[in-house]
Amino acid sequence: MNSSENAPGAASFMDRNYFLLRRLHSLTGIVPIGVFLCVHLLTNSSVLWGAVAERGGHTGGWREGGVAYFTREVVWINEQIPHLLLIEITLWASIIFHSVLGIYYAASGKSNVSRYSYQGNWRYSLQRISGYVGVAFILYHVGTLRWGWTFLVPGGTEWSYQFAASTLAASLRGGNEGFTLAGVVVSLFYMISVGLLVFHFANGLWTAAITWGLTVSDRAQRRWGVVCAGVGAALLLMGWGSVLGYALLDPAKARAVEEDAALPHDKTVIGPDKTWRGNREGEHPLAEPGYPWPGTETAVTKESQEGPLQR
Amino acid sequence: MSTSAHAASHAQRPSRSAKAGRTVRFRILRCDGPGKPSRWETFAVKVEPGANVISCLRQIAANPVTVDGKATTPVVWDAGCLEEVCGACTMVINGKVRQSCSCLIDEYAPDDNNEITLEPMTKFPVVRDLWVDRARMFSDLKRVKGWVPIDGTFFLGAGPRERPKSQATRYVLSTCMTCGCCLEACPQYNIEPDPEAWETSFLGAFAISQARLFNMHQTGKELAGERLDALESPGGLNDCGNAQNCVKVCPKLIPLTESIGAMGRATTIHAIASWFSRG
Numbered sequence: 171m172n173s174s175e176n177a178p179g180a181a182s183f184m185d186r187n188y189f190l191l192r193r194l195h196s197l198t199g200i201v202p203i204g205v206f207l208c209v210h211l212l213t214n215s216s217v218l219w220g221a222v223a224e225r226g227g228h229t230g231g232w233r234e235g236g237v238a239y240f241t242r243e244v245v246w247i248n249e250q251i252p253h254l255l256l257i258e259i260t261l262w263a264s265i266i267f268h269s270v271l272g273i274y275y276a277a278s279g280k281s282n283v284s285r286y287s288y289q290g291n292w293r294y295s296l297q298r299i300s301g302y303v304g305v306a307f308i309l310y311h312v313g314t315l316r317w318g319w320t321f322l323v324p325g326g327t328e329w330s331y332q333f334a335a336s337t338l339a340a341s342l343r344g345g346n347e348g349f350t351l352a353g354v355v356v357s358l359f360y361m362i363s364v365g366l367l368v369f370h371f372a373n374g375l376w377t378a379a380i381t382w383g384l385t386v387s388d389r390a391q392r393r394w395g396v397v398c399a400g401v402g403a404a405l406l407l408m409g410w411g412s413v414l415g416y417a418l419l420d421p422a423k424a425r426a427v428e429e430d431a432a433l434p435h436d437k438t439v440i441g442p443d444k445t446w447r448g449n450r451e452g453e454h455p456l457a458e459p460g461y462p463w464p465g466t467e468t469a470v471t472k473e474s475q476e477g478p479l480q481r
Numbered sequence: 482m483s484t485s486a487h488a489a490s491h492a493q494r495p496s497r498s499a500k501a502g503r504t505v506r507f508r509i510l511r512c513d514g515p516g517k518p519s520r521w522e523t524f525a526v527k528v529e530p531g532a533n534v535i536s537c538l539r540q541i542a543a544n545p546v547t548v549d550g551k552a553t554t555p556v557v558w559d560a561g562c563l564e565e566v567c568g569a570c571t572m573v574i575n576g577k578v579r580q581s582c583s584c585l586i587d588e589y590a591p592d593d594n595n596e597i598t599l600e601p602m603t604k605f606p607v608v609r610d611l612w613v614d615r616a617r618m619f620s621d622l623k624r625v626k627g628w629v630p631i632d633g634t635f636f637l638g639a640g641p642r643e644r645p646k647s648q649a650t651r652y653v654l655s656t657c658m659t660c661g662c663c664l665e666a667c668p669q670y671n672i673e674p675d676p677e678a679w680e681t682s683f684l685g686a687f688a689i690s691q692a693r694l695f696n697m698h699q700t701g702k703e704l705a706g707e708r709l710d711a712l713e714s715p716g717g718l719n720d721c722g723n724a725q726n727c728v729k730v731c732p733k734l735i736p737l738t739e740s741i742g743a744m745g746r747a748t749t750i751h752a753i754a755s756w757f758s759r760g
Contacts, residue, residue, distance in 0.1 A: 185681065185715045189752055192719035278683075279669045279722055285576050286666050286726045294668055294724030377723040380738070383746020387739055 184274075195271045196381055198264040199374045206261055207371055211364075211405055213247070214412035216240045217335060217419070230427065236415070237335045237427040244334040269305045276301060297373050300366035307363035314341065324352030335416060336424035342417040349417075357417045364409035372402025499587035503528060503594075506548065507537060509556055510600040512607045519607075523548045524556075528590075534581035534599065535560055535570060538611075557610040565732060568660025572611045573600040578665035578730055581611075602665045604672050617673065618659050621684040625692040625711050629701045641699035654694040654740065656733040663687050663727035663737055669720055683720035684711075686727035690740035696747065709744075709751040718744055 184191065216223070220243075221235025230238075251257070276298040283291050313319040315329040315338070325345030329337040340346050342360065344353025376398040379385040385394045505528050512519045525548050526537045535558070542555035558581070561567035565583040572581050575589065575598050590597050605613035631637065663686040664670045673682045692708040695701035712718040718741065727737040 181715075188715040188717070189713040189719060189748070193749075193752075278671075278720065280671060282666070282668050282726075286729070288724075288726060288729050290723070290725040290729075291668065294722050297722075380723055380742045381719065381721070381745050383742055383744070383749050386742035386746060388736060391738065391742065 191271060192275075193382075195268060195275070196374075196378045198268045199371070200378060202261055203264050203268060204371050204375065207367065208405065211368075211408040211412060213240070213243050215408035215415070216243060217415040218411050233419070234423075234427045237419070237424050238430075240335055241333075241428045244331050248331040265308065269301070272301050273305070293373050296366075297370060297377070300370040303363055304367045304370055307359070307367065310359075311363075324350055324356055333425060333428045335419060336421040336428055338416045339419040339424055340421040342413070343421070346421045353417075357413065360413045360417075361410060364413055365406060368402055368405045368409050371405065372398045375401065499530070499591040500593055501530065503590075503592065505537070505586055505590040506594060506596040507541065508596055508598045509541075509611070510598075511556065511610050512601070513554075514609055515606055522553060522556075523596075528586050530587070532586040534572075534574065534584045534586070534597070535563060537586060538581070538599075557608075557612050559608075559612040566658055568658035571602060571660045571662060571665070573602060573665065574598065578602060578662045580660065580732055583732070602661060604664050604667075604670055605661065606672070606674050613661075615659070615661050617676070617679050617682075618661060618664070618685075618687065620676070620679045621688040622659070622691060624680065624684055625688050625695075625708050626704045627688070627691040627695055629695060629698055630703050631700060643699055647697055651694055651697050653733070653735055654690055654697075657687055657690060657694075657735055658733065659687060660732065661687075662730045662732060666726035666730040668724050668726070669722045681715040683716050686721075686731075686737040686741065689718055689721070689744050690735060690737050693740045693744050693747075696744075705747075706751065709748050712744055713748050713752055718748055 217236040217240045218232075219236065220239025221230075221232040223239055247254070279294075279298070281291075281295040281298070283295050310319075310322065314323050318328065320326045320328050323341050325340060325343070327337055327340040327345065329341055342353060342357045344350030344356065349357075376391075376395055379394050380391060385391045504525050506523055506525050508521060508523045510519055511522050524541045524546070526540050528537060538556055538558050545553050545555045547553055558572070559569045560582060561569040563570075563582045565580045568580065570581045571578060574581060574584050581599070586597070589595070599611060601607045601611045602613050605615050605617065608614050631640075667683075667685060670683050670685050673679060689712065692712055696705045696708055721741055723738075723741075725738050728735075731737055
């Protein structure tokens with residue numbers, strides 16, 4: 171260590187790596203966070219379109235097919251996707267980096283939309299507001315659904331990936347018995363936050379193109395703006411559709427579909443009753459194909475065996 | 482640059498026939514000197530056809546009495562060319578920054594007793610009343626080496642030829658008059674009274690655009706790498722938040738956001754190339 175590093179006036183770490191940190195902040199917003207957002211909303215919105223892509227042979231309506239498809243996707247992500255831990259570490263490191271630096275950078279600006287109420291200036295301010303709200307929402311979203319902060323969930327539902335749709339529906343509605351007031355508040359918070367985060371990504375995609383110099387001319391910036399607006403509109407449709415799709419789902423009906431249709435991704439049928447109830451014993455569901463799954467005997471009810479929607 | 486949309490956002494308002502011999506009120510934010518408190522004073526001015534803000538300020542200076550009948554000091558302002566090419570008389574008029582010499586009263590206050598608000602720019606230290614100190618802009622031009630390096634001890638001969646296409650792009654960039662409108666409207670540009678901090682504070686759209694102007698010049702190119710280094714350092718181009726207010730308020734219709742995109746591209750390439758080549 172040379173002594174000049176601590177001398178008065180020595181450039182700080184932030185200053186010495188100014189360009190790299192700024193560009194990494196921009197990059198992490200797109201890869202991996204933005205890419206994850208796209209995949210996440212695509213998977214979540216499968217509750218609406220999953221029936222079309224149904225691979226499990228469900229013959230119920232679009233809603234049942236959507237729940238069945240979504241359930242298999244979630245179980246696959248939680249148990250079979252390769253390198254899940256690596257994906258999670260990369261994602262969290264990026265989100266923390268992007269959020270902390272974003273808040274630090276945002277503090278250097280001062281909104282002036284009251285005097286200069288141009289559309290671009292509104293987007294500048296909204297980009298910062300959506301960042302703040304986004305951080306709060308991500309903490310609530312992951313905290314309540316993954317880290318067991320059930321005290322923040324109206325009705326206290328504990329989310330589980332084996333029953334992803336039904337427990338999510340109950341978490342959004344405030345319980346299994348229709349909407350509560352707190353449930354409406356949580357659902358609205360989801361709608362607003364998802365909208366803001368989608369805006370944050372789409373607008374960030376647009377500004378990043380200027381920062382990196384992808385778009386130079388005014389017309390190129392406008393053209394790219396149309397593309398970003400299109401991406402944003404599609405993501406917004408998926409995001410809002412997902413929130414509404416789960417909030418308007420009857421948790422009991424969804425649970426029946428999940429118990430009936432929760433097959434692993436590769437359609438392997440587990441257990442003599444052709445139901446698979448997830449890896450609740452901490453073992454891999456494919457460990458003993460064809461054999462009764464631990465806990466199945468006691469957990470399977472008549473309804474779940476026959477299933478209201480089974481072929 | 483779509484100049485039509487750009488121009489539409491500019492000062493031109495629907496022309497109305499202004500009332501002859503009318504009185505217009507000027508509400509002015511006054512300050513007696515650096516660090517002194519500010520106060521509002523209102524003056525009534527009988528305007529002549531074709532009057533502008535500067536001509537009205539002259540009338541106020543000739544008879545510095547407020548509407549309440551209180552005698553006060555003449556309002557101080559800065560001005561130079563009076564034809565919107567020097568930038569000295571820039572101030573905040575009715576909440577938006579622009580040059581006061583080209584601000585016509587007939588457009589802003591066509592009727593009797595209309596009011597016009599005058600404030601000094603908020604991003605520079607006030608010297609007195611509407612006069613601000615824009616020395617930081619000159620400092621930022623030095624940061625980006627906003628000149629063509631031709632100083633030497635002997636005659637260098639004719640410079641390289643300029644191509645018409647590049648010259649056409651550069652011409653509009655060269656019309657920058659360092660007025661500070663782009664900085665006043667920028668949410669990322671903050672007032673910094675301490676000159677020690679200027680080196681690492683955001684230099685703003687005008688300096689980025691000037692770096693582009695001189696990097697496109699055949700001889701100015703000699704310093705291209707140093708200008709890009711400056712734009713990659715703290716307070717450089719990456720402080721831009723892309724609100725794009727700068728291009729909306731630029732009185733010379735300079736495509737500042739195109740310059741930011743162009744220099745964004747140049748810094749991206751320069752930074753990657755430097756990382757792989759710099760010793």
